[in-house]
Amino acid sequence: MTTTIAQPSYLEGxxxxxxxxxxxxxxxxxxxxxxxxxxxxxxxxxxxxxMRLELLNPGKDLVEPTTYNQIFTLHGVIMIFLFIIPxxxxxxxxxxLPLMLGTDDVAFPKLNLLSWWLYVLGAVFxxxxxxxxxxxxxxxxxxxxxxxxxxxxxxxMAVMAAFILGFSSILTGLNFIVTIHRLRTPGMGFNxxxxxxxxxxxxxxxxxxxxxxxxxxxxxxxxxxxxGIGLFDPSIGGDPVLYQHMFWIYSHPAVYIMALPAMxxxxxxxxxxxxxTIFGYKAIAYSSMAIAFIGYFVWGHHxxxxxxxxxxxxxxxxxxxxxxIPTAIKVFNWVATLYKGSIDVKPPLLYALAFIFNFxxxxxxxxxxxxxxxxIHVHDxxxxxxxxxxxxxxxxGFAFFGALHYWFPKIYGKLYNIRMANISFAIFFIGFQLLxxxxxxxxxxxxxxRYYDYLPQFHVPNVVSTxxxxxxxxxxxxxxxxxxxxxxxxxxxxxxxxxxxTLEWQTSSPPPLHNFDKMPEVNEKGPYHYKNAMDQ
Amino acid sequence: MxxxxxxxxxxxxxxxxxxxLGMWLFLFTELLLFGGLFLVYMVYRSLNHEAFIxxxxxxxxxxxxxxxIVLLASSLTVAMSITALQQGNKKRSxxxxxxxxxxxxxxxxxxxxxxxxxxxxxxxxGMEHYSQLPTGERLYFYLYFFMTGLHGLHVIIGGxxxxxxxxxxxxxxxxKDRISLLENGGLYWHLVxxxxxxxxxxxxxxx
Amino acid sequence: MxxxxxxxxxxxxxxxxxxxxxxxxxxxxxxxxxxxxVLVSTTFTFSVSLAVALALxxxxxxxxxxxxxxxxxxxxxxxxxxxxxxxxxxxxxxVIMLTIDYxxx
Ligand code: HEM
Ligand SMILES: [Cu+2]
Numbered sequence: 069m070t071t072t073i074a075q076p077s078y079l080e081g082x083x084x085x086x087x088x089x090x091x092x093x094x095x096x097x098x099x100x101x102x103x104x105x106x107x108x109x110x111x112x113x114x115x116x117x118x119m120r121l122e123l124l125n126p127g128k129d130l131v132e133p134t135t136y137n138q139i140f141t142l143h144g145v146i147m148i149f150l151f152i153i154p155x156x157x158x159x160x161x162x163x164x165l166p167l168m169l170g171t172d173d174v175a176f177p178k179l180n181l182l183s184w185w186l187y188v189l190g191a192v193f194x195x196x197x198x199x200x201x202x203x204x205x206x207x208x209x210x211x212x213x214x215x216x217x218x219x220x221x222x223x224x225m226a227v228m229a230a231f232i233l234g235f236s237s238i239l240t241g242l243n244f245i246v247t248i249h250r251l252r253t254p255g256m257g258f259n260x261x262x263x264x265x266x267x268x269x270x271x272x273x274x275x276x277x278x279x280x281x282x283x284x285x286x287x288x289x290x291x292x293x294x295x296g297i298g299l300f301d302p303s304i305g306g307d308p309v310l311y312q313h314m315f316w317i318y319s320h321p322a323v324y325i326m327a328l329p330a331m332x333x334x335x336x337x338x339x340x341x342x343x344x345t346i347f348g349y350k351a352i353a354y355s356s357m358a359i360a361f362i363g364y365f366v367w368g369h370h371x372x373x374x375x376x377x378x379x380x381x382x383x384x385x386x387x388x389x390x391x392x393i394p395t396a397i398k399v400f401n402w403v404a405t406l407y408k409g410s411i412d413v414k415p416p417l418l419y420a421l422a423f424i425f426n427f428x429x430x431x432x433x434x435x436x437x438x439x440x441x442x443x444i445h446v447h448d449x450x451x452x453x454x455x456x457x458x459x460x461x462x463x464x465g466f467a468f469f470g471a472l473h474y475w476f477p478k479i480y481g482k483l484y485n486i487r488m489a490n491i492s493f494a495i496f497f498i499g500f501q502l503l504x505x506x507x508x509x510x511x512x513x514x515x516x517x518r519y520y521d522y523l524p525q526f527h528v529p530n531v532v533s534t535x536x537x538x539x540x541x542x543x544x545x546x547x548x549x550x551x552x553x554x555x556x557x558x559x560x561x562x563x564x565x566x567x568x569x570t571l572e573w574q575t576s577s578p579p580p581l582h583n584f585d586k587m588p589e590v591n592e593k594g595p596y597h598y599k600n601a602m603d604q
Numbered sequence: 605m606x607x608x609x610x611x612x613x614x615x616x617x618x619x620x621x622x623x624x625l626g627m628w629l630f631l632f633t634e635l636l637l638f639g640g641l642f643l644v645y646m647v648y649r650s651l652n653h654e655a656f657i658x659x660x661x662x663x664x665x666x667x668x669x670x671x672x673i674v675l676l677a678s679s680l681t682v683a684m685s686i687t688a689l690q691q692g693n694k695k696r697s698x699x700x701x702x703x704x705x706x707x708x709x710x711x712x713x714x715x716x717x718x719x720x721x722x723x724x725x726x727x728x729x730g731m732e733h734y735s736q737l738p739t740g741e742r743l744y745f746y747l748y749f750f751m752t753g754l755h756g757l758h759v760i761i762g763g764x765x766x767x768x769x770x771x772x773x774x775x776x777x778x779x780k781d782r783i784s785l786l787e788n789g790g791l792y793w794h795l796v797x798x799x800x801x802x803x804x805x806x807x808x809x810x811x
Numbered sequence: 812m813x814x815x816x817x818x819x820x821x822x823x824x825x826x827x828x829x830x831x832x833x834x835x836x837x838x839x840x841x842x843x844x845x846x847x848x849v850l851v852s853t854t855f856t857f858s859v860s861l862a863v864a865l866a867l868x869x870x871x872x873x874x875x876x877x878x879x880x881x882x883x884x885x886x887x888x889x890x891x892x893x894x895x896x897x898x899x900x901x902x903x904x905x906v907i908m909l910t911i912d913y914x915x916x
Contacts, residue, residue: 094615170611170613171611171613171615172610172611172614172615173614173615173616175615175619175622175626176615176622177616238633242629242630242633245625246622246625246626247615249622249625250613250621250622250625251614251615252613253612254612254613276629276632276633277632277633277636277898277901278636279633280633280634280635280639281636281640284640284641285640288644291750295729297734297746298746299648299743299746304739305648305651305739305740305742306648306743310644310648313643313912314640314643317640364904365904365908368908376912377915379911380911380912380915383908383911582609582610582611582614583611584609584611585609586609587609587611628891629894632894635898635902636901639902643905643906643909646906646909646910647909647913650910650913650914651913665849665853673842673845676838676841676842677838680834680835680837683834683880684834686829687828687829687830687831690826690828691828787883790881790882791882794878794881794882798877801870801873801877802867805852805867805869805870806866809849809852809862809866810852810859810862810866811852
């Protein structure tokens with residue numbers, strides 16, 4: 069037997085810019101994504117604050133109407149394609165999937181680097197819309213035809229950005245599926261896999277099988293603009309509703325690209341901080357697959373008012389209600405896990421609980437949108453804007469920051485100030501509710517979305533919302549500052565500060581270059597079998 | 605740098621099964637990429653039935669049939685070249701791949717002549733004749749150029765892929781016991797064939 | 812340390828070798844089907860929708876042959892077949908829903 073020589077951590081080792089931007093190490097690639105994604109989040113947030121500022125009072129205050137349209141489009145494109153879709157898979161999936169499976173990298177490290185560079189290229193395209201021609205697209209992030217074919221703004225470039233980012237996402241998904249199939253450590257079957265890995269597995273299938281459809285649709289928009297003649301323009305026999313079909317065939321499943329990894333994160337955080345075996349492991353794991361599958365069948369609920377046929381609308385409405393079932397299963401299981409657990413309230417758990425709370429509101433308002441009759445009333449109002457911010461931001465966004473707090477000690481080997489983290493969480497959470505709850509209200513009152521202006525009777529909720537946006541931004545900046553301070557000055561973290569038992573906690577913090585210095589030990593009874601838990 | 609411990613299932617090991625699985629997954633994305641186009645085709649065809657039939661008379665069935673046979677033959681030779689290399693017959697494998705490569709060229713040449721005939725008739729989107737066609741026929745030609753164009757691009761990519769494989773077989777990097785790259789090149793090539801199998805009847809044979 | 816598992820993942824996967832004869836037979840079938848589909852479309856002009864249905868059935872048979880024999884799907888583990896089925900099922904669902912929408916407008 070040979071003695072193991074301790075490897076340097078992945079953060080030490082090679083130095084210099086190139087050792088980062090051309091690294092094949094999944095952990096370094098994950099950090100590249102992390103920095104880029106947080107940067108884009110802050111840009112998107114600034115745009116959001118700008119919109120809220122314009123909406124503080126009715127009438128034109130700050131920006132021209134067209135500029136406002138460009139701002140919400142850019143905000144949407146950045147938040148969707150550059151922030152939320154890659155967020156959890158590209159950062160925490162890349163970093164922790166191999167660690168949780170007990171291996172040293174993803175199946176195709178070079179492909180992983182390619183994904184990262186495609187992401188960069190897509191981002192460059194998205195930002196380039198700012199400086200060329202008539203500026204960023206003003207179509208909304210949905211690029212609906214025929215307006216997207218007719219407007220003079222930089223739709224072509226924005227659409228190309230989405231296309232390229234789509235390929236980045238496809239390749240990440242492909243990589244994860246193969247990794248999960250081929251690189252699990254000996255002794256780890258599918259049913260010994262952590263639930264985050266299950267969430268990523270389901271997500272990856274969506275990335276793989278839904279993204280190409282939007283890819284080709286966006287190419288058609290490009291061709292239509294370039295050749296000046298097209299497919300979706302009704303004046304030559306095209307059908308704009310068909311564009312909407314093609315767009316949502318991808319974009320509804322994309323909602324689950326956002327949600328499933330977030331649910332995976334919550335399923336990691338809750339058992340760790342309840343120190344208790346997760347309730348209904350298989351139900352949670354398989355419901356991820358069910359959600360991914362059913363998610364393909366409901367896209368039409370975005371088109372109830374677009375001129376789709378009655379029977380089709382009814383079928384889509386019914387199918388939409390089906391998705392609520394596996395989602396509810398998960399929520400019940402999380403709550404059941406917390407029940408009678410020895411709960412240790414730390415920042416990651418707070419974020420996880422906030423996820424459940426916000427996702428519940430997002431989900432329930434989603435049912436209102438999914439019900440054919442109700443949607444006719446709320447479609448294209450601020451109710452929808454409130455709804456999807458609750459799901460994407462309140463759900464996935466909070467899970468993303470929760471994951472950051474959960475794994476920060478592992479990633480950097482440093483501890484952050486827990487008190488500061490709690491305070492900034494509280495401000496963030498309160499700001500969030502103030503920002504978005506009024507949107508639900510004002511939407512029900514009838515305020516339409518995507519306008520720089522509104523009628524005077526909507527004034528009060530809009531003021532609350534804008535003040536909320538300032539509070540939220542304060543909370544977020546405090547949170548990021550707290551983590552940055554920890555990075556520079558934080559106390560050294562131990563291997564396993566939260567007493568987690570999935571494999572990533574068996575290696576040092578930060579992990580060595582090849583992840584493990586000795587063989588990780590798989591718990592045969594499943595990944596959350598706490599030996600000294602109260603109920604055993 | 606030395607470290608005495610390394611994991612048995614490393615992402616840096618070569619794993620033939622992983623590379624095959626990865627390739628199949630990639631093929632699924634390609635299938636759905638074209639799938640999207642087929643959906644658009646289906647809808648417009650059902651809305652413009654007569655016009656599609658009318659427009660399809662502009663295509664040359666014999667050119668299409670020849671190309672179908674050329675592609676099928678090239679699929680056969682790729683499959684055979686895999687068998688040859690599995691049996692250790694490097695020379696025959698290379699020969700068969702060369703034939704495939706040539707077939708790809710023939711396919712593209714025929715396609716080129718077909719396209720230029722359409723160009724001469726001004727049937728390319730944006731040209732004068734095209735703009736005077738009824739809307740249904742315009743949709744047909746738009747889809748025709750888009751779909752066969754994208755397919756042609758895949759033929760080119762597939763050809764380059766196979767050329768790379770040939771170089772690697774020659775240099776001995778791809779051989780009997782490490783055949784994944786050839787197999788993946790073959791899978792990709794068959795996919796190109798598969799898509800053509802549907803494009804052919806949908807555009808050429810609908811009258 | 813006894814729990815260090817020293818097995819390396821399979822480098823050489825058990826390969827199936829298709830004989831030239833089998834490949835040729837499949838090829839002959841493909842050519843026959845091609846001729847058949849051309850004949851059907853040029854001679855049977857009585858019913859367009861029937862002709863389209865026939866053409867698609869023949870194309871699907873050809874596709875199946877290519878996938879099964881040329882692409883070795885026949886010899887792959889069951890998981891591969893399931894993947895193909897899921898992909899086709901999704902696509903079929905897209906087709907069905909679009910058809911319902913456009914034919915009930
Ligand atoms: C950080 C604070 C944020 C603020 C203040 C904010 C604010 C807004 C506002 C006011 C709108 C509505 C514009 C309109 O319809 O006139 C909007 C739209 C939108 N937001 Fe946010 N948002 C924020 C964060 C996010 C996040 C995190 C995401 C995604 C994860 C997101 C995704 C979107 C999308 C997709 C739209 C629709 C754009 C469109 O209509 O095309 N936002 N946001
Ligand atoms: Cu949806």
